[in-house]
Amino acid sequence: MITNLEIALDEKNLELNTNMSSVMHGAIMELVSSEFAEEMHKQAIRPYSQSVYKIDDNKWIWSINTLNDYAAKNIINAITNNNSIYIKNRESELNISNYSVYKTSFDDLFTDNYLGEKRSRYLTMEFITPTAFKSNEKYVFMPDIALIMKSIISKYDTLSTTTDIMDDNLxxxxxxxxxxAEYRIRSRYFYLEKTRIPGFVGRLKLKINGSQNMVNMIHMLVDFAQYSGIGIKTALGMGVVKKL
Amino acid sequence: MITNLEIALDEKNLELNTNMSSVMHGAIMELVSSEFAEEMHKQAIRPYSQSVYKIDDNKWIWSINTLNDYAAKNIINAITNNNSIYIKNRESELNISNYSVYKTSFDDLFTDNYLGEKRSRYLTMEFITPTAFKSNEKYVFMPDIALIMKSIISKYDTLSTTTDIMDDNLxxxxxxxxxxAEYRIRSRYFYLEKTRIPGFVGRLKLKINGSQNMVNMIHMLVDFAQYSGIGIKTALGMGVVKKL
Known part of the structure; x- marks a missing residue:
């Protein structure tokens, strides 16, 4: 299963901003078993993403996505089995008292997009936290269809239990x-403890030509990206995207 | 000489917007001699640019740049020698009663940037009217350093009376x-009579590494681009840029 856990954050406890995401990643790694933490550390594409960001006016959430049951068990259960977790970096307790869980699966994503209502040739993506790619050893922080789709497909193929999508010509x-087709974007830095990484946030409206199969696949990939994130450092909070 | 003529537009006479720029180009072509109009029509890179756009709160201007004396004589003088000009497309007279003229030269642009105060390694460009490029037979409407600089250098080398800038490795x-380094941009269509062209508007902050000579050259090129415009259809109103 793919699991999304959204925890409402209370402004009183913590100074809230997206750059806090990497602190929260630290808190997760403190919470899980050292074996699991070490195992995750070795993986280029990890079976989870997480980030702190604002939804609506002044409501902040900590959103955690696990992309298989193993990660759900080790991360989501470890969090929700507690009434509060300790954020070492802030020397503060975070109450796990107001949260929602949503589950889906690779099969559901496929069924929804290929067998459900006909998908539209237009699709709008909102990049909520700074998003960037590495290409030829350099950071790229301007959106590019090939880099976006390559990133999603790599994550999808690594983590899905169904057939791989990528082939030579895809x-x-x-x-x-x-x-x-249209866009409104801006650069924004994502801050880590000792460095900052240039990314972009904003909206892209895609137009999909070609077969209905291509349309369905792009919708499915973007649906998946809502859980996996896009680009680099999605475990630390970058690359959160929503389909509008 | 390079000449800029800015005519204050009175909202009462005309429904003002940037898409009116191509109508104003039509008015210029009506005003000039048919020989000059025909000659201009044949040129891929024309010695003028013009556009209608908003400056400050609600002040609209019609800005016309000529990049050599021949164009100044045929266009700018033809306009300023009249108290009003007829805008055929709108069946309306435009008063030429409130305008300013600013003159510079290729020599001045060089002297200012290479021999004046040391130029900064950061430079912010504001794209005011929709800007686009043609690359491999396709419209490109996302900024790209190579396309921006190639466009400016082509115009510079075609129109300057001094040495050419472009060489094989430049x-x-x-x-x-x-x-x-940073940006905030959005797509915006530019409307012509029967079609629309996707472009972008917004801000780019450039960082210039390399020699001070490179820094000076980029500043000079962007200064020049304030008169020539950048990219396609600068005679019709696209590609207006300001250096901030």
Whole structure:
């Protein structure tokens, strides 16, 4: 299963901002078993993403997504089995008293997008926390269809239990069929303890040409990206995206 | 000489918006001699740019730049020698009663940037009217250092009376040395009579590495671009840029 845990954050306890996401990652790693932490540390594509961000006016949430049952058991259960968890970096307790859980699966994502209502040729993505890619050893912080889709597909193929999506020509075909129709974006730094990484936030409206199969696949991938995140450092809080 | 003519537009006469720019181009072509109009029509890079856009709160201007004396004589003088000009498309007279003229030259642009105060390694460009490029037969409407600089240098080398800037390795060197440090941009369509062209507007902050010579050159090119415009259809009103 894919599991999303959203914890409402209380402003009184913590100074809230997206750059706190990496602190929260630290708190998760303190909470889980050292074996699991070590195992995760070795993986280039991890079976979870998490971030702190604002939804609506002044409501902040800590959103944690696990992309398989193993990660759900080790991370989500470890959090929700407590009434509060300790945020070492802030020397503060966070109450786990107001949260929601939503579960879906790779099968559901497939069924919804390929067998459900016909998907639209337009699709708007909102990048909520700074998003960036590494390409040719350099950070890229301007959106690009190939980099976006390559990142989602890598995560999907690594973590899904179903057939792999990527093949030799797929990325070329996607670049041919999918274009950015409209956008409103800005650069924004994501701060880690000792460094900052340039990313972008904002909206992209995609137009999908080609077959209905291509349309369905892009919708499915973007649906999946809402859980996996896009680009680099999605375990630390970057690359949160929503489909509008 | 490079000449800028800014005519204050009176909202009462005309429904003002940037898409009116192509109508104003039509008015210029009606005003000039048919020989000059025909000659301009044949040129890929024309010695003028013009656009209608808003400055400050609600003040609209019609800005016309000529990049050599021949264009100044045929366009700017033809306009300022009249008390009003007829805008055929709108069946309306435009009063030429409140305008300013500013003159500079390729020599001045060089002297200011290479021999004046040391130029900064940061530079912010504001794209005021929709800006786009043609690359591999396709419209590109997301900023890209190579496309921006290639466009400016083409216009500069075509129109300047001094030495050409472009050489075989220059664009590679620019891409190596100049990067986008921060940005805030959005797509915006530019409307022509029968079609619309996707462009972008907004701000780019550039960081210039490399030699002080490179820094000076980029500043000079962007200064020049304030008169020439950047990218496609600068005679019709696209690609207006200001250095902040």
């Amino acid at each position: 990325l070329d075909k996607i670049v041919e069929d999918v274009s950015i | 664009l590679d060197k620019i891409v190596e040395d100049v990067s986008i």
